[in-house]
Amino acid sequence: MIPFIFAGAGLLGLFLILYLAKGLRSPGGNLDQLAAQLRPIDVNAFRNLIDQREEEYLRAHLPRAEFRIIHRERMLAAVEYVRCATRNTSILISLGEAAKRSSDPAVVAAADKLTENALRLRLYAIRAVPRMYVSMLFPSASRAPQFLAETYDTIVRQAIVLGCLRHPARGMSAAI
């Protein structure tokens, strides 16, 4: 029985490898269309949702049961913000990777910074989302760190700069 399980696992592994490999190559095509898919995020609103002092204020002024409900809703909203930011980072990484092939060193430098910070944010987000879910169940547990908002803020600024370097008239600020 066990050898057949291993043989099946090998077959499943084959499908998994092929599936994972499918999305690895550079997407190709027009990246301006990709940039148009960026979704706007209100960084200040996100910062407010994960603000420790804000939470302490709510805890002090609301009945326990009501606080738990509101806290859960705030964390769900924060998770949605992080997910949206994560989606945006994947687009920004693609833009950054493509811009790195530019012959212009200024564009390459801006693209490098953008890609680096977008990667950093993705790693932060992967670690932050489970913590936010834990915080929904146990409000005293640690939540998304404030630097998540700061990092997103930084990459937004870098994306704007990169957009402006590429298209001085337009920029990318409107999208983000």
Next chain:
Amino acid sequence: MRFLLWYLWVAPHILLGVALAVFLRRGLRKQFPFFLTYVVFDLFNFLTLIAADVLVLWDSGRLNLYRWILVWGLGISSLLSFGVIYELVNQMILSRTTLAQTLRPMLRWSAAVLVLLTAIASGRLAVIGIERVMNVFQVLDFSSSVLQVGMLAVLFLFSRVLRLSWRSFPVGIAVGFGILGCVELSAAALLSVFGARGYAAIDAVRLAAFHVCVLVWLCYLVLPEREARLMGAPVQKSDLELWDQELQRMVQR
């Protein structure tokens, strides 16, 4: 069946020779030294096995020599394939980001867990062969395949999570090894069920997988690189200077 086995044994190695020539002509040897060593060793191993096979035809008492060459060849090529995977990890993930410090321990732990799982899985696989040499071959083949597939899956997963796009040829190398590893894993497991009567059929499947693997490498070597392009007006020097100042101001805020 004998003709099919000979075809599946010889044809992929001829194609591998062609792939090696294309690989060298494209000047990729400095980028992928482990892959180059793997391919060269595989061709050398093939020639050695052909010579041993001819010896067996003359004197069937040399069958054990052939099998031990097979086992040693498998061991060395497995080690080299791990080197190729390390090369891919280094080039596709670690060298492309300053986050290497964070990612390296995660990758190291993934590899450690995989080694542990492989040891457990190999222990669970019943080896029923009578001859010691074939038992060694089977366990080695199974363990190296599990490790290879696991490491490639981890590598792909990290790249997917971090949205790192790969150039064509490294994808080709990884997919080729992935196909080969998965089929070898299944074949090694089935070998313990069917034993000596299944050698020929299972060998044909393994060789066919290697054939596909070489074809994948060759296709990715020959196909042109697909690149994403940025559209729009070219950037002016004056704008660049202006926005460079803006970049410094904004990022350091």
